[in-house]
Amino acid sequence: MRLIVHCVAADIRRRWPVIAAWIVVVAGAAIVDGIRPFLASDVRVLNLAGAVGSLLWLAELLLLFVLTAVVVQTHPLVGSDAFWMTRPIAPRTLLVSKLVLLGAVMVAFPVLVEIVLMAAYEVPARQIALVAADTALTRTVIVVLLMTAAALTQNLSRFAVLCASAIGALAILIAIVLTIEMSRADFATATLAVSPGPSTLADQDPTDAFLWNLLVVVVGFAVLAVQYRTRSRLRAVTVGVAGVLMASAIVHVWRWPFLQPRVEVPAWAAGASALRLSADPNSTDSREEGMFGRRTPWTTIHARVHLTGVERGWSATVALLNASIQSEGRAAVKTARAGFPVQVPVDANEFPTRVAVRDLLGVQRLAESLPAKGESPVVFVARGGDGRGSPRATGVYHGFFRITLTRYDVEATLPLTAGVSHLDGPYRIVLDDIERTRGAVTLFARESRARSSFDRTLPWAYDFYLRNRVKGEALAGSAIDVREGPFLSRLLPFGIAYGPVESGGFIARGLMMRFPQGYGAPEESAPAVDDAWIADAELVIVRTRREGSVQRELDIPDFPLPADP
Amino acid sequence: MPAAIESVDLSRRFRRVEAVDALNLQVPAGSIFGLVGPNGAGKTTTIKLLMNLVRPTRGSAVVLGTDSRRLAPRDLQRIGYVSENQRLPGWMTPASLLAYCRPFYPTWDEALCRKLQADLDLPSNARLRTMSRGMRMKTALLASLAYRPELVVLDEPFSGLDPLVRDELIRVLLELGAGDNGRPLTVFVSSHDIQDLERLANWIGFIDRGRLIFAEPVASLLVRYSPLSLREIFVTLARRAS
Numbered sequence: 001m002r003l004i005v006h007c008v009a010a011d012i013r014r015r016w017p018v019i020a021a022w023i024v025v026v027a028g029a030a031i032v033d034g035i036r037p038f039l040a041s042d043v044r045v046l047n048l049a050g051a052v053g054s055l056l057w058l059a060e061l062l063l064l065f066v067l068t069a070v071v072v073q074t075h076p077l078v079g080s081d082a083f084w085m086t087r088p089i090a091p092r093t094l095l096v097s098k099l100v101l102l103g104a105v106m107v108a109f110p111v112l113v114e115i116v117l118m119a120a121y122e123v124p125a126r127q128i129a130l131v132a133a134d135t136a137l138t139r140t141v142i143v144v145l146l147m148t149a150a151a152l153t154q155n156l157s158r159f160a161v162l163c164a165s166a167i168g169a170l171a172i173l174i175a176i177v178l179t180i181e182m183s184r185a186d187f188a189t190a191t192l193a194v195s196p197g198p199s200t201l202a203d204q205d206p207t208d209a210f211l212w213n214l215l216v217v218v219v220g221f222a223v224l225a226v227q228y229r230t231r232s233r234l235r236a237v238t239v240g241v242a243g244v245l246m247a248s249a250i251v252h253v254w255r256w257p258f259l260q261p262r263v264e265v266p267a268w269a270a271g272a273s274a275l276r277l278s279a280d281p282n283s284t285d286s287r288e289e290g291m292f293g294r295r296t297p298w299t300t301i302h303a304r305v306h307l308t309g310v311e312r313g314w315s316a317t318v319a320l321l322n323a324s325i326q327s328e329g330r331a332a333v334k335t336a337r338a339g340f341p342v343q344v345p346v347d348a349n350e351f352p353t354r355v356a357v358r359d360l361l362g363v364q365r366l367a368e369s370l371p372a373k374g375e376s377p378v379v380f381v382a383r384g385g386d387g388r389g390s391p392r393a394t395g396v397y398h399g400f401f402r403i404t405l406t407r408y409d410v411e412a413t414l415p416l417t418a419g420v421s422h423l424d425g426p427y428r429i430v431l432d433d434i435e436r437t438r439g440a441v442t443l444f445a446r447e448s449r450a451r452s453s454f455d456r457t458l459p460w461a462y463d464f465y466l467r468n469r470v471k472g473e474a475l476a477g478s479a480i481d482v483r484e485g486p487f488l489s490r491l492l493p494f495g496i497a498y499g500p501v502e503s504g505g506f507i508a509r510g511l512m513m514r515f516p517q518g519y520g521a522p523e524e525s526a527p528a529v530d531d532a533w534i535a536d537a538e539l540v541i542v543r544t545r546r547e548g549s550v551q552r553e554l555d556i557p558d559f560p561l562p563a564d565p
Numbered sequence: 566m567p568a569a570i571e572s573v574d575l576s577r578r579f580r581r582v583e584a585v586d587a588l589n590l591q592v593p594a595g596s597i598f599g600l601v602g603p604n605g606a607g608k609t610t611t612i613k614l615l616m617n618l619v620r621p622t623r624g625s626a627v628v629l630g631t632d633s634r635r636l637a638p639r640d641l642q643r644i645g646y647v648s649e650n651q652r653l654p655g656w657m658t659p660a661s662l663l664a665y666c667r668p669f670y671p672t673w674d675e676a677l678c679r680k681l682q683a684d685l686d687l688p689s690n691a692r693l694r695t696m697s698r699g700m701r702m703k704t705a706l707l708a709s710l711a712y713r714p715e716l717v718v719l720d721e722p723f724s725g726l727d728p729l730v731r732d733e734l735i736r737v738l739l740e741l742g743a744g745d746n747g748r749p750l751t752v753f754v755s756s757h758d759i760q761d762l763e764r765l766a767n768w769i770g771f772i773d774r775g776r777l778i779f780a781e782p783v784a785s786l787l788v789r790y791s792p793l794s795l796r797e798i799f800v801t802l803a804r805r806a807s
Contacts, residue, residue, distance in 0.1 A: 006668050014656055074654075080618035083653050086646040088638035088669045232620075 007097035022063045029056040030113040037446035040482045040510025041433045069159040072150035077227050079154050091228040107139045118506050121448040127426040130452035141213045144220035151227045205260040206453035211251050219243030261458045265548035275309045277554040301380040305344045312359045315352040317341035317404045318377050327395030337381040345374030360408045361474045367526040368476030382562035397559035404549040411541040426450035441515045448508040460543040466515045470536045473527045478517040482510040569594040569716050569751035574624030584610040586775035595749030599766030607775040608755035612720045645709030648720035655694030659687050659704045670712035678711035699730035719754040723761040735765050759799045
């Protein structure tokens with residue numbers, strides 16, 4: 001222990017300028033992230049903060065590589081001329097000292113900074129702990145990978161070459177795989193024009209990713225241990241390759257989805273008789289799917305499908321899973337592919353989201369840029385032929401569909417007054433400013449969310465509406481995230497992207513909400529937003545979340561047979 | 566006399582070059598063994614093999630009773646190593662280097678360290694990277710002697726040094742070799758110049774193209790080839806070997 005502390009102290013003395021720079025940059029970036037939401041209404045200051053934030057982000061990225069490499073390579077593990085190699089420094093002592101220093105500086109410190117930021121934004125303690133655990137794991141993965149690269153190289157320039165080569169090799173590998181896949185018949189059309197199979201809620205299970213991260217850390221530690229002990233790159237790389245293969249095998253065979261979101265189908269939808277699909281056999285129409293202006297081998301048959309039994313405050317998507325058509329004297333024809341989920345009409349012909357939100361808000365008129373009518377789902381996919389067949393050739397259609405339910409809730413109702421706030425668990429919003437322009441209202445707000453892969457819930461999506469109860473009218477708003485996004489968009493002073501769905505980790509951002517939306521073609525013309533309308537208006541935050549799915553069958557007699565391929 | 570270093574068929578090949586070829590070496594404990602050979606003879610590779618800095622392709626070596634491939638920190642606490650090829654931490658001063666090394670050696674002798682520092686006339690606060698080669702070698706030697714090792718391995722320690730510094734280093738080694746702590750000090754030193762070793766070594770080994778040509782006590786060599794000087798004996802044997 002004494003020697004570990006001694007080694008850590010020596011490394012700090014040696015590398016204090018880079019460590020200090022890292023601490024300043026991480027803390028500075030957190031401060032900029034923390035104050036930026038306050039600046040949403042002042043574009044000049046926001047631009048300045050954005051530029052500073054981008055520079056800090058770049059500096060953080062650079063220092064992440066440099067600091068890891070220089071700390072590890074203070075005692076190089078490659079070559080035979082390093083001073084420490086002939087000194088009685090136990091490999092374990094040296095490795096632990098590096099892990100302690102880099103763990104404290106590059107994992108614990110940024111996590112601590114994030115914890116302080118979350119606490120400042122009033123995130124509940126439990127959620128802070130979960131998000132911090134997530135961040136710690138992600139950062140540990142990155143640091144261990146970089147430590148491994150640094151341990152296998154002698155100096156910073158070779159480390160840079162190795163990292164660049166690894167990234168380049170990965171890009172080339174992806175390009176090769178994609179090229180091979182794309183060269184296979186119908187890859188693009190089979191995945192883009194028609195669905196290989198609808199996504200399931202299990203797709204949002206972070207267990208595999210978590211397991212991968214954990215195993216990468218274990219394999220990284222193993223490589224480091226071997227390299228520190230033997231200083232043999234051959235052995236270390238062999239252990240690494242074997243470890244990665246073993247890790248991918250473990251992830252592949254893993255059958256315990258311990259982080260899968262707990263999703264329960266609501267009781268009203270669980271019964272076999274609830275949620276029924278029906279279709280008019282005369283409503284079918286075939287479409288030759290094209291891509292990039294070219295015809296594809298796929299023909300999709302759509303039908304006007306209706307869904308009944310959906311409760312108020314809910315909507316649903318319907319996606320074809322499988323289907324067959326049986327006709328007299330012929331073998332059953334099976335669908336070649338599944339279908340993408342679409343919102344079919346529920347009871348009435350209207351677009352279901354519009355109905356659900358209007359019901360939830362309790363208004364008669366809702367102005368937003370949604371389609372007027374529900375969509376017609378794909379009920380059958382034929383490969384080859386024109387899909388129409390003989391007009392007289394029909395059969396009995398039997399299809400299986402997945403119905404995925406979406407729940408709508410009012411998260412908060414806020415008066416249009418600067419300074420009002422709403423806090424519910426990890427979600428917090430503060431209304432900072434209200435700006436009136438001709439025929440429109442712009443709200444500036446600070447929004448923060450904290451989400452972790454340990455939550456075991458599906459993410460909420462948030463949408464914003466202005467409601468006038470007196471007139472029974474509501475306007476949908478478009479929200480612009482004035483916080484910068486990741487990667488290249490961070491090079492811009494501020495981003496213009498806004499994701500209504502909760503993403504992972506902690507996010508604090510400024511929102512600019514514009515009412516009416518100002519894009520699309522609202523099916524209902526927006527009400528005149530004048531002083532009188534505003535006086536009675538309130539901000540309603542609606543949250544939506546997928547809440548499970550059920551499988552239903554659909555039978556259509558006299559279904560037109562697709563042509564033989 | 567037990568051997569401080571013993572190798573059996575020790576070999577190391579770098580691609581097509583047999584840098585060390587079936588080296589059978591015995592360095593008696595308490596001796597000052599000079600390994601002489603021309604440039605590229607395999608001296609440095611031999612020393613790196615002994616210090617487990619490179620691994621042998623065949624054969625083995627035992628250093629202070631331990632297989633060289635298994636030298637552990639407790640073994641390295643008994644061995645001092647100085648090499649012209651070693652990269653010293655240039656950001657350190659002699660004082661900080663000694664402070665860094667001290668905790669790793671239970672036998673560190675602070676009084677000896679101070680005495681050697683004074684004898685070698687080493688500054689404390691100049692960074693190693695700003696120092697002359699001679700000063701760096703003196704610092705490395707100090708950091709390898711202050712814990713009273715049982716074996717000191719020196720790889721071309723005098724190369725490129727001015728005569729005054731060389732004399733100082735030799736004097737310090739001879740003083741320590743005389744031994745005042747009851748433990749015999751073995752010095753294994755390589756050089757391409759016999760002159761460096763004339764005053765220092767009591768054993769001489771000659772290596773050429775990776776092979777050990779001969780190894781025997783200096784005294785017996787001088788008796789056998791009397792009245793030739795060590796340098797003349799070396800030249801004669803080297804010619805005969807080639």
